[in-house]
Amino acid sequence: MSPDDYCAEKVKASASSFTAGFRLLDAPRRQALNALYAFCREVDDVVDECHEPAVASAKLDWWRTEIESLDGGQPSHPVTLALAQARKRFDLPVEQLAEIIDGMRMDLELERYPDFARLQLYCHRVAGVVGLLSAEIFGYRDRQTLKYAHALGIAFQLTNIIRDVGEDARRGRIYLPQDELARYGVAERDILAARHTPEFKALMTFQAKRAREHYARAFALLPALDRRAQRPGLVMAAIYQTLLDEIERDGFLVLDRRTFLPPARKAWLALKTWLAA
Known part of the structure; x- marks a missing residue:
């Protein structure tokens, strides 16, 4: 092979x-x-x-x-x-490839994140950097496109964190910032026991709002000159945003299940976005 x-x-x-x-x-x-x-x-x-x-x-x-x-x-x-x-x-x-390894090493050293600033470093290393590398592969003429790609990578990671709260908890990790759990009155034991409380739903609504703000920031940064070259990232964004919408529509039931989009729906979103960009 x-x-x-x-x-x-x-x-x-x-x-x-x-x-x-x-x-x-x-x-x-x-x-x-x-x-x-x-x-x-x-x-x-x-x-x-x-x-x-x-x-x-x-x-x-x-x-x-x-x-x-x-x-x-x-x-x-x-x-x-x-x-x-x-x-x-x-x-x-x-x-930048080495920095991705630095992000993975954080998973060996940290199982909790005290605040979003600390989580943001992790997101930068495991996703923002991937966005930068992807932009190099797709091609660009305006260097501002790199800022777009980095912001979009962070948005993807924030979406992954929302989707995978239950799966990560079963591995002993909680990526939701500890100060935000306290602000919304969410106990770690409820996450670890997969209890969907009203407080947890409120916390996740806040997490989804933050992720959407990162998508909006990314799109605002993308120069029109590079929009066509960066279509693969826009395809991924359309799919991830739809996934986020589905998770919210289901009431953030992410502690004991994982939301998926059917392959046919992903293919339709991909083609629709590709042709529109």
């Missing part, structure tokens, strides 16, 4: 909403985005699937060495071999 095929299989297996716009890209950009997404999945899986923190830390160290090998070394993993080709085509900064 070639490195590109390995990454494509990794993307296909994820069935993520994030990948819906990939198939609308030309082959070099699709392969580069597959490599970036496969890398994110590999390092995220280290944290989620390795139950010994010391072992997970060692594996992240190994991935950092692999990423550093993109600068004149010899990468060995199929994902980093694919990233080497992507970097050659699109000049992807190694330091």
